[in-house]
C-alpha cells in the first residue's frame with residue numbers, strides 16, 4: 001500500500017509531538033514534587049496559621065478582583081471570621097501573605113533593624129519613585145535616611161510656620177468663595193498640601209508652581225489607582241503583560257506630569273544653588289562649601305535611631321508626641337550633633353550633598369524628591385479630609401475644638417505660633433483619633449529577612465514571608481479601644497494612652513523605618529486645620545457609618561469627602 005508524503009509528514013509530526021509530551025509530563029511532575037518538598041516546612045508552618053480556604057493554584061487571588069471599595073470591605077469583613085489579633089494568612093498563587101494585628105507581633109517587625117525590607121509589591125512604584133526612601137533598603141536606605149531625617153527636625157519645621165500660616169489663610173479664602181455649597185474637600189486639601197510642600201521642603205516659591213499643583217494631585221491619584229489595580233489583579237503585574245494594556249499608556253502620561261513638576265523644581269533649585277555658589281566664590285575666593293555629609297561616607301554608616309524601648313512601659317509614659325507613643329523615640333527625636341544650630345531644609349541639603357556624588361547622585365536626588373512629594377502630600381490630604389468630615393458629623397466635638405481655639409486666640413485673627421500648636425491639646429486628640437479610625441496608610445508591607453517567632457501565638461514565620469501590618473484593623477481592636485468604631489478623642493487622654501502598648505497605635509508606622517515626615521505632618525495639620533475651624537463651621541450630610549472606603553495605597557472615601565462650610569461669626573482670616 002502506497003503511503004503519501006503528507007501522511008508520512010503527519011506521522012513524523014505526531015511522533016515528535018508525542019515524544020515532547022512524553023518528556024514534558026514527567027519533567028513537570030518532577031518539578032512539582034521538588035517544589036512541594038522544598039516548601040514542605042513553609043506548608044507545615046502555614047498550616048498552623050488561620051486563613052480563608054483558597055482554590056488550588058490561585059489560592060485567594062480571585063477574591064481581590066472587584067473594585068477597590070468592595071475589595072477593601074470584603075477583606076475587612078472576612079477578617080472577622082477569625083479570632084481578633086491572631087495572625088491571618090492568605091495565598092496569592094504560590095505566595096503567602098501574613099496579616100498581623102497584635103501589637104506584640106507588630107513590635108517584633110517594626111521595631112527591628114533586621115526586617116527593614118519592603119515587600120516586593122512596592123517595586124511597582126519604581127518607575128515613579130525609583131529607589132527612594134520609601135522603597136530602598138540596606139546601606140543605601142540607612143545612609144539616605146541619616147541624611148534626610150534631620151531635615152524634618154523640629155528646628156527646621158519651626159522655620160516653616162509662617163509658610164504654613166500663609167497657605168492655610170489662602171485656602172480659607174479659596175473655600176470662602178464656595179459659599180455654602182457642598183463640595184469635596186479632598187481636592188482643596190490635596191492642592192494645599194502640595195503647595196505647602198513645594199514652598200517648605202523643596203523651597204520653591206509660588207511662581208514656580210503655576211497651575212501645576214492641581215494637575216500633579218490628580219495624576220498622583222490616578223497613578224495610585226493603577227498601582228492598586230496591579231496589586232489586586234495579579235495578572236497585570238508582569239511588565240510583559242502590563243506594557244500592552246491601556247493602563248501602561250495612562251501610567252506614562254501621569255508620570256510625565258508628575259516628573260515634569262519634580263524636574264522643574266530641581267532645575268529651579270539647582271540654578272539657584274549655582275548662582276549662590278558663584279556669588280560666594282566671587283566675594284570670598286577661599287570659601288569652601290562645608291561638607292555636612294562627611295559622616296555618611298563610611299560604608300558602615302550606622303544609624304542609632306532606636307531608643308525604642310520594648311513592649312509595655314515599666315513606668316507609664318504619658319500621652320502621645322507628634323503621632324506616636326511618647327515613650328517611643330526615633331531619629332526625628334534625636335538631638336545629637338547639631339542641637340539648636342540651624343539645620344537645612346530637605347532639598348537644599350540634598351542638592352548640596354549631590355555636589356560630589358559620593359553620598360547621593362543627581363538621579364537619587366530626583367528619586368527622593370518624588371518620594372517626599374508623594375508621601376508628604378497624599379497622606380496629609382487624606383488625614384486632613386477625614387478630620388474635617390468627622391468634625392462635620394460631630395458638631396459637639398467640633399465646638400469643643402473651637403472653644404479651645406477661642407481660649408488660645410482670644411478672638412484675635414493673628415497667625416498661629418509654635419507655642420499655640422502646643423496648646424491645641426484637644427485638637428491634637430481629635431487628630432490622633434482621626435488617624436486611629438482612618439489611618440491614611442492602612443497597611444504596611446514588609447518582607448522578613450529571617451525566621452520570626454510571633455509572641456502572640458508562638459507561630460513561626462519563615463524567612464522571605466510577606467507580612468502586612470493591618471493598621472486599620474489594629475486601630476479598631478475593641479480590647480484596646482472600647483467602642484472602636486466611634487469617634488472619641490478621649491481615647492487619647494494621657495491617662496488612657498499611658499498603659500497602652502506602644503505599637504497599638506502606629507499611623508506613622510514606628511521603629512527605624514517610621515515616617516520621616518511625622519512631625520512635619522502634625523505641625524502643619526494643626527496650623528491648617530485650626531485656621532479652617534477658626535473661620536468656618538463644618539457640616540456634612542452623610543453619616544459616618546455610610547462612608548465608603550477604599551484602600552488604594554492611601555485610604556480614601558470613594559463617595560468623596562463632601563462637606564459644607566458656614567462662615568463663623570466675625571470670620572476673618574488671620575493676617
Ligand code: HEM
Nearest residue numbers: 133134375376379380383440441507508509515516517521
Ligand atoms: C498624616 C500624614 C502621614 C502619615 C499618616 C504617614 C504615614 C507613613 C507611614 C505609615 C509610613 C511607613 C510606610 C511603609 O513602611 O510602607 C511612612 C513612611 C514615610 N513617610 Fe509618611 N506619613 C505622613 C506624612 C508624611 C510627610 C508629610 C512626609 C514628608 C514630608 C512623609 C514622608 C515619608 C517617607 C519619606 C517615608 C519612608 C520612610 C522610610 O522608609 O525610611 N510622610 N509614612
